[in-house]
Amino acid sequence: xxxxxxxxxxxxxxxxxxxxxxxxxxxxxxxxxxxxxxxxxxxxxxxxxxxxxxxxxxxxxxxxxxxxxxxxxxxxxxxxxxxxxxxxxxxxxxxxxxxxxxxxxxxxxxxxxxxxxxxxxxxxxxxxxxxxxxxxxxxxxxxxxxxxxxxxxxxxxxxxxxxxxxxxxxxxxxxxxxxxxxxxxxxxxxxxxxxxxxxxxxxxxxxxxxxxxxxxxxxxxxxxxxxxxxxxxxxxxxxxxxxxxxxxxxxxxxxxxxxxxxxxxxxxxxxxxxxxxxxxxxxxxxxxxxxxxxxxxxxxxxxxxxxxxxxxxxxxxxxxxxxxxxxxxxxxxxxxxxxxxxxxxxxxxxxxxxxxxxxxxxxxxxxxxxxxxxxxxxxxxxxxxxxxxxxxxxxxxxxxxxxxxxxxxxxxxxxxxxxxxxxxxxxxxxxxxxxxxxxxxxxxxxxxxxxxxxxxxxxxxxxxxxxxxxxxxxxxxxxxxxxxxxxxxxxxxxxxxxxxxxxxxxxxxxxxxxxxxxxxxxxxxxxxxxxxxxxxxxxxxxxxxxxxxxxxxxxxxxxxxxxxxxxxxxxxxxxxxxxxxxxxxxxxxxxxxxxxxxxxxxxxxxxxxxxxxxxxxxxxxxxxxxxxxxxxxxxxxxxxxxxxxxxxxxxxxxxxxxxxxxxxxxxxxxxxxxxxxxxxxxxxxxxxxxxxxxxxxxxxxxxxxxxxxxxxxxxxxxxxxxxxxxxxxxxxxxxxxxxxxxxxxxxxxxxxxxxxxxxxxxxxxxxxxxxxxxxxxxxxxxxxxxxxxxxxxxxxxxxxxxxxxxxxxxxxxxxxxxxxxxxxxxxxxxxxxxxxxxxxxxxxxxxxxxxxxxxxxxxxxxxxxxxxxxxxxxxxxxxxxxxxxxxxxxxxxxxxxxxxxxxxxxxxxxxxxxxxxxxxxxxxxxx
Numbered sequence: 001x002x003x004x005x006x007x008x009x010x011x012x013x014x015x016x017x018x019x020x021x022x023x024x025x026x027x028x029x030x031x032x033x034x035x036x037x038x039x040x041x042x043x044x045x046x047x048x049x050x051x052x053x054x055x056x057x058x059x060x061x062x063x064x065x066x067x068x069x070x071x072x073x074x075x076x077x078x079x080x081x082x083x084x085x086x087x088x089x090x091x092x093x094x095x096x097x098x099x100x101x102x103x104x105x106x107x108x109x110x111x112x113x114x115x116x117x118x119x120x121x122x123x124x125x126x127x128x129x130x131x132x133x134x135x136x137x138x139x140x141x142x143x144x145x146x147x148x149x150x151x152x153x154x155x156x157x158x159x160x161x162x163x164x165x166x167x168x169x170x171x172x173x174x175x176x177x178x179x180x181x182x183x184x185x186x187x188x189x190x191x192x193x194x195x196x197x198x199x200x201x202x203x204x205x206x207x208x209x210x211x212x213x214x215x216x217x218x219x220x221x222x223x224x225x226x227x228x229x230x231x232x233x234x235x236x237x238x239x240x241x242x243x244x245x246x247x248x249x250x251x252x253x254x255x256x257x258x259x260x261x262x263x264x265x266x267x268x269x270x271x272x273x274x275x276x277x278x279x280x281x282x283x284x285x286x287x288x289x290x291x292x293x294x295x296x297x298x299x300x301x302x303x304x305x306x307x308x309x310x311x312x313x314x315x316x317x318x319x320x321x322x323x324x325x326x327x328x329x330x331x332x333x334x335x336x337x338x339x340x341x342x343x344x345x346x347x348x349x350x351x352x353x354x355x356x357x358x359x360x361x362x363x364x365x366x367x368x369x370x371x372x373x374x375x376x377x378x379x380x381x382x383x384x385x386x387x388x389x390x391x392x393x394x395x396x397x398x399x400x401x402x403x404x405x406x407x408x409x410x411x412x413x414x415x416x417x418x419x420x421x422x423x424x425x426x427x428x429x430x431x432x433x434x435x436x437x438x439x440x441x442x443x444x445x446x447x448x449x450x451x452x453x454x455x456x457x458x459x460x461x462x463x464x465x466x467x468x469x470x471x472x473x474x475x476x477x478x479x480x481x482x483x484x485x486x487x488x489x490x491x492x493x494x495x496x497x498x499x500x501x502x503x504x505x506x507x508x509x510x511x512x513x514x515x516x517x518x519x520x521x522x523x524x525x526x527x528x529x530x531x532x533x534x535x536x537x538x539x540x541x542x543x544x545x546x547x548x549x550x551x552x553x554x555x556x557x558x559x560x561x562x563x564x565x566x567x568x569x570x571x572x573x574x575x576x577x578x579x580x581x582x583x584x585x586x587x588x589x590x591x592x593x594x595x596x597x598x599x600x601x602x603x604x605x606x607x608x609x610x611x612x613x614x615x616x617x618x619x620x621x622x623x624x625x626x627x628x629x630x631x632x633x634x635x636x637x638x639x640x641x642x643x644x645x646x647x648x649x650x651x652x653x654x655x656x657x658x659x660x661x662x663x664x665x666x667x668x669x670x671x672x673x674x675x676x677x678x679x680x681x682x683x684x685x686x687x688x689x690x691x692x693x694x695x696x697x698x699x700x701x702x703x704x705x706x707x708x709x710x711x712x713x714x715x716x717x718x719x720x721x722x723x724x725x726x727x728x729x730x731x732x733x734x735x736x737x738x739x740x741x742x743x744x745x746x747x748x749x750x751x752x753x754x755x756x757x758x759x760x761x762x763x764x765x766x767x768x769x770x771x772x773x774x775x776x777x778x779x780x781x782x783x784x785x786x787x788x789x790x791x792x793x794x795x796x797x798x799x800x801x802x803x804x805x806x807x808x809x810x811x812x813x814x815x816x817x818x819x820x821x822x823x824x825x826x827x828x829x830x831x832x833x834x835x836x837x838x839x840x841x842x843x844x845x846x847x848x849x850x851x852x853x854x855x856x857x858x859x860x861x862x863x864x865x866x867x868x869x870x871x872x873x874x875x876x877x878x879x880x881x882x883x884x885x886x887x888x889x890x891x892x893x894x895x896x897x898x899x900x901x902x903x904x905x906x907x908x909x910x911x912x913x914x915x916x917x918x919x920x921x922x923x924x925x926x927x
Contacts, residue, residue, distance in 0.1 A: 019182045023175050030171045038160050045159075046126075049151055050117055052079075053128040057147045060090065060132060064144055076101040079149075086125055087150040093143050103150055113146050126151045192216035196227050208235035291332050298325045348482060349759075352508055352769040353393035355432070356381060356628060359418050362400040363625040370408050370625075371605040375416055377404070377625040378532045380539060382421040386430050388508040390769075395479050396503070400436070402476040403499050407438035410497070414439030415532050429507060435500035443491035476501070508769065518640040519632070520545035525560065525569035527551045533575060533601075533626070540628050544635075548573075554585040561593050570639060571597040576608070583608065590618050597638050601626065657681040657775050658699065662692040662718065663707040663737065665856050667826040668760070671812075671863045672705060672737070674819050675764040679771060689713030693721055701732060702775055706754065708738040709855045716752040723753040733774040737762060760862040763812075803898075803905050809865030820864075821911050827860045828906045831899050842892055851880035854895070869898040 056079060063072040076088040080102050087102030095110035109127065112120050119128045128149045134142040195212050202210035208231050212224040302322045310318065356379070363377040370377050381387075400418065407416045416438045423431040473489075480487045480501045487501035524541065526548050528534040534550065541548050549569070551557040554576060561569075572589075576582040590598060601622040602608040608621075620638065622631065659681045663669040666687070673683045684701065686692040690713055692704070704722075708715040719734050726732070736749045736757035749757050755774070758766055806820075813820035834857060841850040854877045861870035872895040879888050 019175075019178045022178055026171055026174050030167050034164055034167050037163055041159060041163070046119060049126065049128050049149065050119065050130070053130045053147060053149045054117065056088070056149065057130045057132055060147055064132065072099060073101070084151050085149060086152050089148040089150075091146040091148060093145050098145060105148070105150070109148055113148070115143075188216060189220070192220040192224060196223055199227055199231065203231055203234055206238070208232075208238055291328075295325050295328055295332070348395060349392040350390055351393065351763070351766055353389050353391050353396065355385065355387045355389055355420060357387075358393050358397050359400060359420070359434075360625070360627045360629075362397050362404060363418065364627060365401065366404050366408060367623070367625055368604065369405070370416065371603045373408065373412060374603060374606070375408060375411055375414065376530055376533065376603070377416050377418075378530075378536050379418045379420075379625070380532065380536050381419070383539075383542075384422050384425070385420050385432065386422075386425070386507055389430070390506040390508055391483070391503070395483065399476045399479050399501065400434070402473065403436040406473065406499070407436055407440065407497070411438045411440035414496075415530065417532055423502060427507075429504060431502060431504045433500055433502050435498055437496065437498040439496040442493040442495050442497055443489070473499075508772070518636050522546045522570045522635075522639060523567060524548040525551060525557055525572045526574070527554055527557050528573070528575045529577060530575060533624075536626060537573065540626070540631060543628075544632065554582065554589060558585070558589050558592065561589075561596070569596065571599060571635070573599045573601070575601045586619060594618065599634070599638075657702045657771065658684065659771075660684045660686060660692060660695060660701045660704045662686045662689065662704065662710075662715070663859075664688060664710040665707070665859045667823045667860045668707070668737075668863055670826070671819065671823055672762060672767070674813075674816065675762075675767050676705075678764065679768055681771065689715065689718030689721075692718055693725075696722060696725070696732075703771070704732055704734045705737055705758075705770075706734050707859070708736050708749065709852065709859075711849075711852050711856075715754075716748065719753045735770055735774070760859060803866070803868055803901050805865035805867055808867070812863050812865065823860075824864050824866075824906070825911060827864050827866070828903060831903045835896055835899050838892070839896070845885075847880060847883075847885055851877065854880060866898075866902055869895075869902050872898040 056075065059075050060072055063075070072090070076090075076099065079085060079088055085102065087100070087105060089097055089101070089105050089109065090099035091110060091113060092098050095113065097105060103125075106122065108122070109129075112118065112127065113129050113131075115131055117128070117130045119126055121127070128151065129146050131146050132144040134144060192212075192215050195215075199210045199212045202208075211231060212227045214221050214224050216224075298321065302318050302325065305318050359379045363379060367377060404416060404418065416436065418434065418436050420432055420434045423433050425431070476499075477487050480503070483503055485501050485503040487499065489497065489499045491497035522545075524546055526534070526537065528537060528550070538548060540546075551560065554574065557572065557574075574586070576586065586598070586600060597620065598618070599620045599622055600608070601624055604623045620634065622634065659676055661669060661672050661676065661683060663672065664687055669685055669687065673685055676683045684695055684699065686695055689710055692706070695701075706715040706719060710718075713721075715736060722732070722734065733755045734753065736754045737760055738749070738757060746757060756770065758770065809820045809824060810817060813823060834853065838850065838853055838857075841853060854873055858870065858873035858877045861873055864870075872891070876888060876891045876895050879885070879891060
């Protein structure tokens with residue numbers, strides 16, 4: 001069995017504490033003994049050699065006295081037979097060698113000779129010298145020379161090494177004996193400890209049946225006993241836990257089965273709840289649509305009755321009906337929008353929008369409500385705010401309407417300011433901040449967090465006094481977040497509220513510079529009581545190049561005019577206080593300066609608006625809130641002498657762009673072509689992909705509008721063929737026209753080689769934006785949208801009918817009634833035949849061709865006011881695209897019934913009379 005060892009093991013510790021000190025002591029003792037022995041042996045050896053040298057001196061001295069050189073040589077020879085002696089030399093008193101035996105003597109021997117016995121070392125030998133002297137101790141001492149004996153050092157070194165070797169062998173033997181004893185001691189301790197360690201490791205792995213063998217000294221035996229007792233205790237505890245776990249597992253299994261059953265029941269209940277919620281949302285949406293129709297009728301006929309001769313009491317009753325109906329319509333619209341946001345069915349448009357125009361139109365819509373409370377609606381903007389943007393103007397206006405309506409509702413006096421500024425901007429987009437501030441009752445900080453929740457208001461006790469459902473801020477928040485912005489509210493109780501939101505919006509590219517207003521260099525004298533309106537007016541004047549001077553009162557203005565300054569103002573702009581004295585001052589100012597055009601602005605419900613003396617004076621009365629375009633038009637009419645230059649739009653550029661429109665639906669083709677022609681471009685038409693390729697082979701075009709879904713060769717395949725035929729350096733922009741969701745088809749469209757895409761129904765404004773973006777062409781004068789009035793019912797049908805909605809048809813045709821009539825006629829001309837084809841294709845289960853037919857029908861519906869047929873065809877088209885053909889029977893029947901109802905409606909009405917009636921009615925309304 002191999003035991004684990006480390007540098008800090010028990011064996012190392014025992015050896016370190018027991019063997020190592022003893023071993024060090026033995027080594028030190030041996031080393032000391034060796035050194036002493038070496039010194040003593042060397043001294044003894046020197047003494048013996050010196051003694052032998054003196055003995056030889058005595059022999060030599062006796063032989064010299066007897067002059068027996070032979071005896072000396074024999075003595076030297078006998079002595080050389082000793083193994084360590086290398087040479088014997090007799091040196092004369094003069095230092096010359098008399099007799100030499102053995103190794104050749106060194107030349108330096110005479111230099112070491114002294115009168116006393118002496119030895120030295122040199123050339124691997126020890127040299128011993130002794131003088132030969134006669135008569136020692138007497139006065140007649142005779143010096144006869146020296147005897148020098150050379151002895152080899154090697155023998156002495158060998159003797160020393162032998163002694164050292166013996167000492168080392170003894171030391172090694174003692175060390176080995178100590179290590180063996182220490183190892184046996186450590187084994188007697190380590191083995192029991194290792195057994196304990198291994199058993200504890202078994203316990204850590206859950207092997208509680210393992211036991212430690214009883215061995216070793218008493219302490220180790222006690223440790224083994226204690227470890228075994230721990231193992232027994234742990235084994236017993238494990239058995240108890242196992243029994244408890246088995247019991248708990250059994251109980252948990254039963255609980256899980258119960259939970260699984262409950263989970264299935266909850267899942268079924270959740271699905272039922274979701275389905276119920278969806279059904280409720282659909283019911284709510286459908287119900288609100290249905291309720292809006294009679295409410296619009298009530299409002300329309302109420303407005304007509306208000307224009308007829310009535311008694312004061314009757315007029316008051318009708319005004320109450322109108323206000324109540326309008327309030328109910330607002331609530332229904334809020335609920336409808338909220339349900340769409342909850343179901344995530346609200347889609348955003350991407351169209352050109354003018355920020356200032358959107359804000360001012362919002363204020364114009366809410367002006368009557370604000371005027372009743374004598375509130376001023378004001379719009380200001382920082383100079384760097386871009387006005388030409390891309391986004392959804394309808395939804396942006398809806399957010400502003402909700403915020404400004406709230407400000408009006410909770411304000412009793414003061415101003416309501418809509419201010420826009422730029423947070424960040426680059427060449428393609430800008431992040432804007434739009435704030436709506438009022439001076440109303442404010443909001444308690446504790447209630448701010450719940451304001452954006454549906455059906456929640458800051459103070460429920462105040463809801464009956466001020467009205468509302470509590471949906472306005474919730475809808476605004478949902479729309480802003482859907483447009484990737486943020487909305488925040490800041491308020492101080494009794495000091496007013498500011499709601500601001502941010503929006504990232506793309507910039508319109510290739511913007512054509514606005515034409516000069518015709519007001520450059522004009523000089524205006526202004527008296528404006530409200531500083532915010534003064535700021536708004538100065539902002540407009542700066543854009544038009546008008547210089548203005550502000551006065552503190554009408555009297556100050558009149559005094560300035562009476563002084564006949566060298567630079568007389570071209571017109572005066574006044575917003576006076578609402579009192580009779582002011583009216584008199586204005587009339588006097590008009591009489592004293594009849595040639596000065598005077599413009600007075602006031603709230604529609606103010607006393608000035610109904611003052612006969614003011615209306616009889618030569619004063620132009622303007623109603624708040626101010627609108628830049630309207631104010632510019634009024635000033636141009638009064639001040640610009642060359643009216644033709646001021647009012648006529650700039651013509652299109654001298655060159656005409658050639659645009660190809662490709663669509664298999666004749667109605668769609670006619671509508672897009674008409675819009676493009678009104679924008680001043682030359683239009684070529686193709687009803688199929690092959691026709692488009694043939695036209696391109698014969699003509700060069702600047703832009704192509706391509707329908708995506710067409711029979712035989714669709715827009716995708718046509719675009720690929722066009723791109724293959726393009727030469728190097730020539731690229732014609734191709735814009736996709738699709739009735740499907742743009743987000744779902746954008747990747748496919750761009751991959752095919754198209755440059756941009758527009759969702760049907762396309763408007764003239766969208767087409768103008770495409771021309772500006774891709775060709776840099778300015779708008780033609782006919783591109784201004786025609787006003788469509790929805791508030792009056794038409795003869796022969798109720799407003800917002802499910803089958804036919806003439807107002808929507810006119811809106812889609814940009815107010816061109818002949819075009820709207822032709823589009824509807826083309827759609828309904830082949831309805832019976834289309835219904836037969838669709839029924840036959842369904843019976844044949846020819847899904848691809850059925851989808852093409854339904855999609856073409858849906859594309860035609862997008863440009864006509866046929867909401868029921870458009871919805872039915874869009875639903876069936878979506879199911880066929882997804883391949884969900886198993887349960888389309890009901891949807892197909894809905895489509896066929898909608899087609900039949902539309903055909904019956906057309907047969908019952910004369911479209912020429914219907915649209916002529918609408919035109920005459922609109923003219924009467926405008927007059």
